[in-house]
Amino acid sequence: MxxxxxxxxxxxxxxxxxxxxxxxxxxxxxxxxxxxxxxxxxxxxxxxxxxxxxxxxxxxxxxxxxxxxxxxxxxxxxxxxxxxxxxxxxxxxxxxxxxxxxxxxxxxxxxxxxxxxxxxxxxxxxPETVFTVWTNVFEAGALRPGERFLVHGGSSGIGTTAIQMAKAHGAIVIATAGSAQKCAACRRLGADHVFNYREEDWLEGVKAAGGADVILDMVGGDYVAKNLAALNRFGRLVQIAFLNGSRVEIDLMGVMLKRQTITGSTLRARSHEEKAAIASAVRQHVWPWIEAGQVRxxxxxxxxxxxxxxxxxxxxxxxxxxxxxxxx
CATH class of the missing domain: 3.90.180.10 (Medium-chain alcohol dehydrogenases, catalytic domain)
Structure with missing residues:
Protein backbone atom coordinates (compact mmCIF):
# COMPACT_ATOMS: atom_id res chain seq x y z
CA MET A 1 0.00 0.00 0.00
CA PRO A 127 -11.43 -4.65 23.85
CA GLU A 128 -11.56 -1.67 26.22
CA THR A 129 -13.81 -3.34 28.77
CA VAL A 130 -12.26 -6.81 28.65
CA PHE A 131 -8.69 -5.48 28.82
CA THR A 132 -9.66 -3.19 31.72
CA VAL A 133 -11.45 -5.88 33.71
CA TRP A 134 -8.73 -8.46 33.15
CA THR A 135 -5.83 -6.27 34.23
CA ASN A 136 -7.64 -4.76 37.21
CA VAL A 137 -9.83 -7.53 38.60
CA PHE A 138 -7.79 -10.60 37.72
CA GLU A 139 -4.23 -9.28 37.74
CA ALA A 140 -4.18 -6.37 40.22
CA GLY A 141 -7.17 -7.63 42.22
CA ALA A 142 -6.13 -11.29 42.00
CA LEU A 143 -9.76 -12.46 42.17
CA ARG A 144 -10.00 -16.15 43.05
CA PRO A 145 -12.88 -18.59 42.47
CA GLY A 146 -15.27 -18.55 45.43
CA GLU A 147 -14.37 -15.01 46.51
CA ARG A 148 -16.92 -12.21 46.71
CA PHE A 149 -16.55 -9.56 44.03
CA LEU A 150 -18.28 -6.16 44.09
CA VAL A 151 -18.51 -3.89 41.05
CA HIS A 152 -20.08 -0.45 41.13
CA GLY A 153 -21.85 0.78 38.02
CA GLY A 154 -22.87 -2.78 37.26
CA SER A 155 -24.88 -1.82 34.17
CA SER A 156 -22.06 0.15 32.54
CA GLY A 157 -19.87 -1.33 29.82
CA ILE A 158 -17.19 -2.13 32.38
CA GLY A 159 -19.75 -3.37 34.89
CA THR A 160 -21.59 -5.73 32.56
CA THR A 161 -18.28 -7.21 31.44
CA ALA A 162 -16.94 -7.52 34.99
CA ILE A 163 -20.08 -9.32 36.20
CA GLN A 164 -19.82 -11.92 33.46
CA MET A 165 -16.07 -12.47 33.70
CA ALA A 166 -16.13 -12.79 37.50
CA LYS A 167 -19.07 -15.20 37.29
CA ALA A 168 -17.31 -17.29 34.65
CA HIS A 169 -14.31 -17.42 36.99
CA GLY A 170 -16.45 -18.83 39.78
CA ALA A 171 -16.76 -15.76 42.00
CA ILE A 172 -19.82 -14.63 43.97
CA VAL A 173 -20.82 -11.39 42.26
CA ILE A 174 -22.31 -8.29 43.88
CA ALA A 175 -23.25 -5.19 41.89
CA THR A 176 -24.71 -1.74 42.40
CA ALA A 177 -26.80 0.16 39.86
CA GLY A 178 -29.05 3.21 39.80
CA SER A 179 -32.47 1.96 38.69
CA ALA A 180 -34.69 -1.10 38.87
CA GLN A 181 -34.16 -1.66 35.14
CA LYS A 182 -30.38 -1.54 35.49
CA CYS A 183 -30.46 -3.81 38.53
CA ALA A 184 -32.52 -6.32 36.55
CA ALA A 185 -29.92 -6.22 33.76
CA CYS A 186 -27.19 -7.05 36.30
CA ARG A 187 -29.17 -10.01 37.60
CA ARG A 188 -29.74 -11.33 34.08
CA LEU A 189 -25.98 -11.29 33.55
CA GLY A 190 -25.47 -13.44 36.64
CA ALA A 191 -24.98 -11.08 39.59
CA ASP A 192 -25.89 -12.88 42.83
CA HIS A 193 -26.70 -9.72 44.81
CA VAL A 194 -27.69 -6.35 43.32
CA PHE A 195 -28.39 -3.11 45.17
CA ASN A 196 -30.09 0.02 43.85
CA TYR A 197 -27.89 2.71 45.33
CA ARG A 198 -30.63 5.33 44.90
CA GLU A 199 -33.12 3.42 47.06
CA GLU A 200 -31.16 1.32 49.54
CA ASP A 201 -28.00 1.29 51.63
CA TRP A 202 -25.68 -0.72 49.44
CA LEU A 203 -22.97 -0.83 52.12
CA GLU A 204 -25.23 -2.57 54.61
CA GLY A 205 -26.45 -4.86 51.85
CA VAL A 206 -22.91 -5.87 50.90
CA LYS A 207 -22.01 -6.50 54.54
CA ALA A 208 -25.10 -8.67 54.95
CA ALA A 209 -24.09 -10.62 51.85
CA GLY A 210 -20.72 -11.47 53.41
CA GLY A 211 -18.67 -8.44 52.41
CA ALA A 212 -16.36 -8.21 49.42
CA ASP A 213 -12.90 -9.63 48.78
CA VAL A 214 -12.30 -7.57 45.63
CA ILE A 215 -13.99 -4.30 44.69
CA LEU A 216 -13.80 -2.62 41.28
CA ASP A 217 -14.76 1.04 41.68
CA MET A 218 -15.15 3.87 39.20
CA VAL A 219 -16.98 6.27 41.54
CA GLY A 220 -14.37 7.42 44.05
CA GLY A 221 -15.29 10.29 46.35
CA ASP A 222 -17.38 9.20 49.34
CA TYR A 223 -17.47 5.63 48.00
CA VAL A 224 -13.84 5.03 48.96
CA ALA A 225 -14.40 4.91 52.72
CA LYS A 226 -17.56 2.85 52.20
CA ASN A 227 -15.68 0.43 49.97
CA LEU A 228 -13.04 -0.08 52.66
CA ALA A 229 -15.80 -0.72 55.20
CA ALA A 230 -17.33 -3.32 52.88
CA LEU A 231 -13.98 -4.95 52.17
CA ASN A 232 -13.07 -8.13 54.04
CA ARG A 233 -9.74 -8.97 55.63
CA PHE A 234 -7.03 -9.16 52.97
CA GLY A 235 -9.47 -7.49 50.56
CA ARG A 236 -8.35 -5.57 47.48
CA LEU A 237 -9.87 -2.26 46.34
CA VAL A 238 -9.10 -1.44 42.69
CA GLN A 239 -9.81 2.13 41.56
CA ILE A 240 -10.19 2.82 37.82
CA ALA A 241 -12.08 6.14 37.79
CA PHE A 242 -13.51 8.76 40.14
CA LEU A 243 -16.84 10.17 38.96
CA ASN A 244 -17.41 11.59 42.45
CA GLY A 245 -13.91 13.04 42.81
CA SER A 246 -10.31 11.87 43.22
CA ARG A 247 -9.54 13.57 46.54
CA VAL A 248 -10.76 11.73 49.63
CA GLU A 249 -10.08 11.42 53.35
CA ILE A 250 -9.90 7.92 54.83
CA ASP A 251 -8.87 6.35 58.11
CA LEU A 252 -5.90 4.10 57.39
CA MET A 253 -6.29 2.29 60.70
CA GLY A 254 -8.95 0.01 59.21
CA VAL A 255 -6.77 -0.70 56.19
CA MET A 256 -3.94 -1.75 58.47
CA LEU A 257 -6.06 -3.82 60.84
CA LYS A 258 -7.78 -5.71 58.02
CA ARG A 259 -4.58 -5.86 55.92
CA GLN A 260 -6.32 -4.45 52.89
CA THR A 261 -4.78 -3.35 49.62
CA ILE A 262 -5.72 -0.19 47.70
CA THR A 263 -4.55 0.00 44.10
CA GLY A 264 -5.60 1.47 40.78
CA SER A 265 -4.55 1.88 37.20
CA THR A 266 -5.10 3.43 33.80
CA LEU A 267 -4.84 1.55 30.52
CA ARG A 268 -4.44 4.03 27.68
CA ALA A 269 -0.94 5.31 28.51
CA ARG A 270 0.61 1.86 28.96
CA SER A 271 3.34 0.79 26.58
CA HIS A 272 2.69 -1.33 23.51
CA GLU A 273 4.51 -4.18 25.25
CA GLU A 274 2.28 -4.02 28.33
CA LYS A 275 -0.89 -3.95 26.22
CA ALA A 276 0.37 -6.86 24.14
CA ALA A 277 0.90 -8.88 27.32
CA ILE A 278 -2.66 -8.09 28.44
CA ALA A 279 -3.98 -9.04 24.99
CA SER A 280 -2.17 -12.37 25.17
CA ALA A 281 -3.67 -13.12 28.59
CA VAL A 282 -7.13 -12.08 27.41
CA ARG A 283 -6.90 -14.36 24.38
CA GLN A 284 -5.81 -17.26 26.59
CA HIS A 285 -8.25 -16.82 29.46
CA VAL A 286 -11.23 -14.68 28.35
CA TRP A 287 -11.75 -15.60 24.69
CA PRO A 288 -12.68 -19.20 25.68
CA TRP A 289 -15.36 -17.81 28.03
CA ILE A 290 -16.75 -15.70 25.19
CA GLU A 291 -16.70 -18.57 22.70
CA ALA A 292 -18.45 -20.78 25.27
CA GLY A 293 -21.20 -18.17 25.71
CA GLN A 294 -20.29 -17.34 29.31
CA VAL A 295 -19.31 -13.76 28.44
CA ARG A 296 -20.82 -11.59 25.74
Whole structure:
Protein backbone atom coordinates (compact mmCIF):
# COMPACT_ATOMS: atom_id res chain seq x y z
CA MET A 1 0.00 0.00 0.00
CA UNK A 2 1.79 3.07 -1.31
CA UNK A 3 -0.90 5.73 -1.70
CA UNK A 4 -2.15 7.57 1.40
CA UNK A 5 -5.68 6.72 2.48
CA UNK A 6 -8.46 9.06 3.55
CA UNK A 7 -10.54 8.45 6.64
CA UNK A 8 -13.08 10.28 8.74
CA UNK A 9 -12.16 10.87 12.37
CA UNK A 10 -13.89 12.61 15.27
CA UNK A 11 -12.19 15.39 17.21
CA UNK A 12 -13.11 17.92 19.89
CA UNK A 13 -11.15 21.07 18.90
CA UNK A 14 -12.60 22.93 21.90
CA UNK A 15 -13.59 21.23 25.16
CA UNK A 16 -17.31 21.00 25.78
CA UNK A 17 -20.43 18.90 25.50
CA UNK A 18 -21.43 16.61 22.64
CA UNK A 19 -21.90 19.66 20.44
CA UNK A 20 -18.10 20.18 20.57
CA UNK A 21 -17.47 17.04 18.49
CA UNK A 22 -16.39 17.48 14.89
CA UNK A 23 -16.24 14.97 12.04
CA UNK A 24 -13.29 15.65 9.77
CA UNK A 25 -11.43 13.88 6.99
CA UNK A 26 -7.69 13.30 7.20
CA UNK A 27 -4.94 11.52 5.30
CA UNK A 28 -3.75 8.28 6.83
CA UNK A 29 -0.24 7.02 6.17
CA UNK A 30 0.45 3.33 5.47
CA UNK A 31 1.02 1.13 8.52
CA UNK A 32 4.42 1.44 10.12
CA UNK A 33 6.47 -1.48 11.40
CA UNK A 34 4.45 -3.54 13.85
CA UNK A 35 1.17 -1.78 12.97
CA UNK A 36 -2.13 -2.91 11.45
CA UNK A 37 -4.64 -0.76 9.61
CA UNK A 38 -8.21 -1.86 10.23
CA UNK A 39 -11.21 -1.08 8.03
CA UNK A 40 -13.57 -0.20 10.88
CA UNK A 41 -16.97 -1.85 11.21
CA UNK A 42 -17.74 -0.27 14.58
CA UNK A 43 -16.09 1.51 17.48
CA UNK A 44 -16.97 1.59 21.16
CA UNK A 45 -17.91 4.73 23.09
CA UNK A 46 -16.32 4.78 26.54
CA UNK A 47 -16.30 7.08 29.55
CA UNK A 48 -12.68 8.20 28.87
CA UNK A 49 -13.88 9.53 25.50
CA UNK A 50 -16.31 11.80 27.34
CA UNK A 51 -13.57 13.03 29.65
CA UNK A 52 -11.27 13.66 26.68
CA UNK A 53 -14.03 15.60 24.91
CA UNK A 54 -14.34 17.77 28.02
CA UNK A 55 -10.61 18.54 27.93
CA UNK A 56 -9.55 16.55 31.00
CA UNK A 57 -7.94 13.47 29.43
CA UNK A 58 -5.27 14.36 26.86
CA UNK A 59 -4.08 11.53 24.62
CA UNK A 60 -0.64 10.06 25.32
CA UNK A 61 2.29 11.09 23.09
CA UNK A 62 2.20 9.42 19.71
CA UNK A 63 -1.48 8.43 19.86
CA UNK A 64 -3.42 8.62 16.58
CA UNK A 65 -5.44 11.80 16.20
CA UNK A 66 -9.08 11.65 17.21
CA UNK A 67 -11.33 10.04 19.80
CA UNK A 68 -12.01 6.33 20.18
CA UNK A 69 -10.21 3.57 22.07
CA UNK A 70 -11.58 0.32 20.62
CA UNK A 71 -12.68 -0.93 17.22
CA UNK A 72 -13.75 -3.98 15.27
CA UNK A 73 -13.41 -4.54 11.55
CA UNK A 74 -11.31 -6.23 8.90
CA UNK A 75 -7.55 -6.14 8.45
CA UNK A 76 -6.81 -3.65 5.68
CA UNK A 77 -3.01 -3.57 5.67
CA UNK A 78 -0.11 -5.03 7.63
CA UNK A 79 3.05 -3.20 8.56
CA UNK A 80 6.53 -4.63 8.34
CA UNK A 81 7.15 -7.52 10.71
CA UNK A 82 3.50 -8.24 11.54
CA UNK A 83 2.74 -11.94 11.63
CA UNK A 84 -0.32 -13.99 12.54
CA UNK A 85 -2.89 -11.87 10.69
CA UNK A 86 -4.23 -11.95 7.12
CA UNK A 87 -5.71 -9.25 4.94
CA UNK A 88 -9.49 -9.20 5.34
CA UNK A 89 -9.44 -11.07 8.66
CA UNK A 90 -12.14 -10.02 11.18
CA UNK A 91 -10.45 -8.50 14.22
CA UNK A 92 -11.05 -6.24 17.20
CA UNK A 93 -8.45 -4.00 18.75
CA UNK A 94 -7.53 -1.65 21.55
CA UNK A 95 -6.22 1.64 20.14
CA UNK A 96 -4.69 4.68 21.81
CA UNK A 97 -6.85 7.05 19.77
CA UNK A 98 -8.54 7.50 16.41
CA UNK A 99 -11.03 4.66 16.85
CA UNK A 100 -14.04 6.73 15.79
CA UNK A 101 -13.10 6.37 12.13
CA UNK A 102 -13.45 4.52 8.85
CA UNK A 103 -9.87 3.25 9.15
CA UNK A 104 -8.01 2.88 12.44
CA UNK A 105 -4.35 2.25 13.24
CA UNK A 106 -3.43 -0.29 15.92
CA UNK A 107 -0.24 -1.86 17.26
CA UNK A 108 -0.33 -5.51 16.24
CA UNK A 109 0.05 -6.63 19.84
CA UNK A 110 -3.29 -4.99 20.74
CA UNK A 111 -5.20 -6.70 17.92
CA UNK A 112 -7.15 -9.93 18.46
CA UNK A 113 -9.22 -12.14 16.17
CA UNK A 114 -12.94 -11.74 16.72
CA UNK A 115 -14.08 -14.57 19.01
CA UNK A 116 -16.15 -17.30 17.36
CA UNK A 117 -19.87 -16.64 17.65
CA UNK A 118 -19.58 -12.86 18.16
CA UNK A 119 -21.05 -10.47 15.59
CA UNK A 120 -18.39 -8.24 14.03
CA UNK A 121 -20.11 -4.99 15.05
CA UNK A 122 -20.73 -6.19 18.60
CA UNK A 123 -17.06 -7.20 18.89
CA UNK A 124 -16.22 -3.49 19.06
CA UNK A 125 -17.64 -3.58 22.60
CA UNK A 126 -15.01 -6.04 23.82
CA PRO A 127 -11.43 -4.65 23.85
CA GLU A 128 -11.56 -1.67 26.22
CA THR A 129 -13.81 -3.34 28.77
CA VAL A 130 -12.26 -6.81 28.65
CA PHE A 131 -8.69 -5.48 28.82
CA THR A 132 -9.66 -3.19 31.72
CA VAL A 133 -11.45 -5.88 33.71
CA TRP A 134 -8.73 -8.46 33.15
CA THR A 135 -5.83 -6.27 34.23
CA ASN A 136 -7.64 -4.76 37.21
CA VAL A 137 -9.83 -7.53 38.60
CA PHE A 138 -7.79 -10.60 37.72
CA GLU A 139 -4.23 -9.28 37.74
CA ALA A 140 -4.18 -6.37 40.22
CA GLY A 141 -7.17 -7.63 42.22
CA ALA A 142 -6.13 -11.29 42.00
CA LEU A 143 -9.76 -12.46 42.17
CA ARG A 144 -10.00 -16.15 43.05
CA PRO A 145 -12.88 -18.59 42.47
CA GLY A 146 -15.27 -18.55 45.43
CA GLU A 147 -14.37 -15.01 46.51
CA ARG A 148 -16.92 -12.21 46.71
CA PHE A 149 -16.55 -9.56 44.03
CA LEU A 150 -18.28 -6.16 44.09
CA VAL A 151 -18.51 -3.89 41.05
CA HIS A 152 -20.08 -0.45 41.13
CA GLY A 153 -21.85 0.78 38.02
CA GLY A 154 -22.87 -2.78 37.26
CA SER A 155 -24.88 -1.82 34.17
CA SER A 156 -22.06 0.15 32.54
CA GLY A 157 -19.87 -1.33 29.82
CA ILE A 158 -17.19 -2.13 32.38
CA GLY A 159 -19.75 -3.37 34.89
CA THR A 160 -21.59 -5.73 32.56
CA THR A 161 -18.28 -7.21 31.44
CA ALA A 162 -16.94 -7.52 34.99
CA ILE A 163 -20.08 -9.32 36.20
CA GLN A 164 -19.82 -11.92 33.46
CA MET A 165 -16.07 -12.47 33.70
CA ALA A 166 -16.13 -12.79 37.50
CA LYS A 167 -19.07 -15.20 37.29
CA ALA A 168 -17.31 -17.29 34.65
CA HIS A 169 -14.31 -17.42 36.99
CA GLY A 170 -16.45 -18.83 39.78
CA ALA A 171 -16.76 -15.76 42.00
CA ILE A 172 -19.82 -14.63 43.97
CA VAL A 173 -20.82 -11.39 42.26
CA ILE A 174 -22.31 -8.29 43.88
CA ALA A 175 -23.25 -5.19 41.89
CA THR A 176 -24.71 -1.74 42.40
CA ALA A 177 -26.80 0.16 39.86
CA GLY A 178 -29.05 3.21 39.80
CA SER A 179 -32.47 1.96 38.69
CA ALA A 180 -34.69 -1.10 38.87
CA GLN A 181 -34.16 -1.66 35.14
CA LYS A 182 -30.38 -1.54 35.49
CA CYS A 183 -30.46 -3.81 38.53
CA ALA A 184 -32.52 -6.32 36.55
CA ALA A 185 -29.92 -6.22 33.76
CA CYS A 186 -27.19 -7.05 36.30
CA ARG A 187 -29.17 -10.01 37.60
CA ARG A 188 -29.74 -11.33 34.08
CA LEU A 189 -25.98 -11.29 33.55
CA GLY A 190 -25.47 -13.44 36.64
CA ALA A 191 -24.98 -11.08 39.59
CA ASP A 192 -25.89 -12.88 42.83
CA HIS A 193 -26.70 -9.72 44.81
CA VAL A 194 -27.69 -6.35 43.32
CA PHE A 195 -28.39 -3.11 45.17
CA ASN A 196 -30.09 0.02 43.85
CA TYR A 197 -27.89 2.71 45.33
CA ARG A 198 -30.63 5.33 44.90
CA GLU A 199 -33.12 3.42 47.06
CA GLU A 200 -31.16 1.32 49.54
CA ASP A 201 -28.00 1.29 51.63
CA TRP A 202 -25.68 -0.72 49.44
CA LEU A 203 -22.97 -0.83 52.12
CA GLU A 204 -25.23 -2.57 54.61
CA GLY A 205 -26.45 -4.86 51.85
CA VAL A 206 -22.91 -5.87 50.90
CA LYS A 207 -22.01 -6.50 54.54
CA ALA A 208 -25.10 -8.67 54.95
CA ALA A 209 -24.09 -10.62 51.85
CA GLY A 210 -20.72 -11.47 53.41
CA GLY A 211 -18.67 -8.44 52.41
CA ALA A 212 -16.36 -8.21 49.42
CA ASP A 213 -12.90 -9.63 48.78
CA VAL A 214 -12.30 -7.57 45.63
CA ILE A 215 -13.99 -4.30 44.69
CA LEU A 216 -13.80 -2.62 41.28
CA ASP A 217 -14.76 1.04 41.68
CA MET A 218 -15.15 3.87 39.20
CA VAL A 219 -16.98 6.27 41.54
CA GLY A 220 -14.37 7.42 44.05
CA GLY A 221 -15.29 10.29 46.35
CA ASP A 222 -17.38 9.20 49.34
CA TYR A 223 -17.47 5.63 48.00
CA VAL A 224 -13.84 5.03 48.96
CA ALA A 225 -14.40 4.91 52.72
CA LYS A 226 -17.56 2.85 52.20
CA ASN A 227 -15.68 0.43 49.97
CA LEU A 228 -13.04 -0.08 52.66
CA ALA A 229 -15.80 -0.72 55.20
CA ALA A 230 -17.33 -3.32 52.88
CA LEU A 231 -13.98 -4.95 52.17
CA ASN A 232 -13.07 -8.13 54.04
CA ARG A 233 -9.74 -8.97 55.63
CA PHE A 234 -7.03 -9.16 52.97
CA GLY A 235 -9.47 -7.49 50.56
CA ARG A 236 -8.35 -5.57 47.48
CA LEU A 237 -9.87 -2.26 46.34
CA VAL A 238 -9.10 -1.44 42.69
CA GLN A 239 -9.81 2.13 41.56
CA ILE A 240 -10.19 2.82 37.82
CA ALA A 241 -12.08 6.14 37.79
CA PHE A 242 -13.51 8.76 40.14
CA LEU A 243 -16.84 10.17 38.96
CA ASN A 244 -17.41 11.59 42.45
CA GLY A 245 -13.91 13.04 42.81
CA SER A 246 -10.31 11.87 43.22
CA ARG A 247 -9.54 13.57 46.54
CA VAL A 248 -10.76 11.73 49.63
CA GLU A 249 -10.08 11.42 53.35
CA ILE A 250 -9.90 7.92 54.83
CA ASP A 251 -8.87 6.35 58.11
CA LEU A 252 -5.90 4.10 57.39
CA MET A 253 -6.29 2.29 60.70
CA GLY A 254 -8.95 0.01 59.21
CA VAL A 255 -6.77 -0.70 56.19
CA MET A 256 -3.94 -1.75 58.47
CA LEU A 257 -6.06 -3.82 60.84
CA LYS A 258 -7.78 -5.71 58.02
CA ARG A 259 -4.58 -5.86 55.92
CA GLN A 260 -6.32 -4.45 52.89
CA THR A 261 -4.78 -3.35 49.62
CA ILE A 262 -5.72 -0.19 47.70
CA THR A 263 -4.55 0.00 44.10
CA GLY A 264 -5.60 1.47 40.78
CA SER A 265 -4.55 1.88 37.20
CA THR A 266 -5.10 3.43 33.80
CA LEU A 267 -4.84 1.55 30.52
CA ARG A 268 -4.44 4.03 27.68
CA ALA A 269 -0.94 5.31 28.51
CA ARG A 270 0.61 1.86 28.96
CA SER A 271 3.34 0.79 26.58
CA HIS A 272 2.69 -1.33 23.51
CA GLU A 273 4.51 -4.18 25.25
CA GLU A 274 2.28 -4.02 28.33
CA LYS A 275 -0.89 -3.95 26.22
CA ALA A 276 0.37 -6.86 24.14
CA ALA A 277 0.90 -8.88 27.32
CA ILE A 278 -2.66 -8.09 28.44
CA ALA A 279 -3.98 -9.04 24.99
CA SER A 280 -2.17 -12.37 25.17
CA ALA A 281 -3.67 -13.12 28.59
CA VAL A 282 -7.13 -12.08 27.41
CA ARG A 283 -6.90 -14.36 24.38
CA GLN A 284 -5.81 -17.26 26.59
CA HIS A 285 -8.25 -16.82 29.46
CA VAL A 286 -11.23 -14.68 28.35
CA TRP A 287 -11.75 -15.60 24.69
CA PRO A 288 -12.68 -19.20 25.68
CA TRP A 289 -15.36 -17.81 28.03
CA ILE A 290 -16.75 -15.70 25.19
CA GLU A 291 -16.70 -18.57 22.70
CA ALA A 292 -18.45 -20.78 25.27
CA GLY A 293 -21.20 -18.17 25.71
CA GLN A 294 -20.29 -17.34 29.31
CA VAL A 295 -19.31 -13.76 28.44
CA ARG A 296 -20.82 -11.59 25.74
CA UNK A 297 -20.84 -7.90 24.90
CA UNK A 298 -24.11 -6.34 26.08
CA UNK A 299 -25.03 -3.66 23.54
CA UNK A 300 -27.20 -0.75 24.63
CA UNK A 301 -27.43 1.12 21.32
CA UNK A 302 -25.69 1.81 18.01
CA UNK A 303 -25.35 5.06 16.07
CA UNK A 304 -23.88 5.95 12.67
CA UNK A 305 -20.48 7.61 12.94
CA UNK A 306 -22.03 10.87 11.69
CA UNK A 307 -24.32 10.84 14.75
CA UNK A 308 -21.46 10.68 17.24
CA UNK A 309 -22.92 13.63 19.19
CA UNK A 310 -26.10 11.61 19.83
CA UNK A 311 -24.01 8.69 21.06
CA UNK A 312 -22.22 10.99 23.51
CA UNK A 313 -25.55 12.42 24.64
CA UNK A 314 -26.66 8.88 25.42
CA UNK A 315 -23.49 8.27 27.44
CA UNK A 316 -23.86 11.61 29.24
CA UNK A 317 -27.45 10.77 30.21
CA UNK A 318 -26.25 7.76 32.27
CA UNK A 319 -29.40 5.97 31.07
CA UNK A 320 -27.57 3.30 29.09
CA UNK A 321 -27.08 -0.32 30.12
CA UNK A 322 -24.14 -1.91 28.34
CA UNK A 323 -22.07 -0.62 25.44
CA UNK A 324 -22.78 2.24 23.06
CA UNK A 325 -21.34 1.67 19.57
CA UNK A 326 -20.64 3.81 16.52
CA UNK A 327 -21.05 2.07 13.16
CA UNK A 328 -18.75 3.31 10.42
Missing amino acids: NDPLRTRIVTAPQPGGPEALRLEEVTLDPPGPGEILIRVAASGVNRPDIIERMGFYPPPPGAPKGLGLEVSGHVLALGEGVKGFDSGQPVCALVAGGGYADIARAPAGSVLPVPRGVDLVNAAGL PLIDSTYPLADVAKAHERMDSMAHAGKILLVA
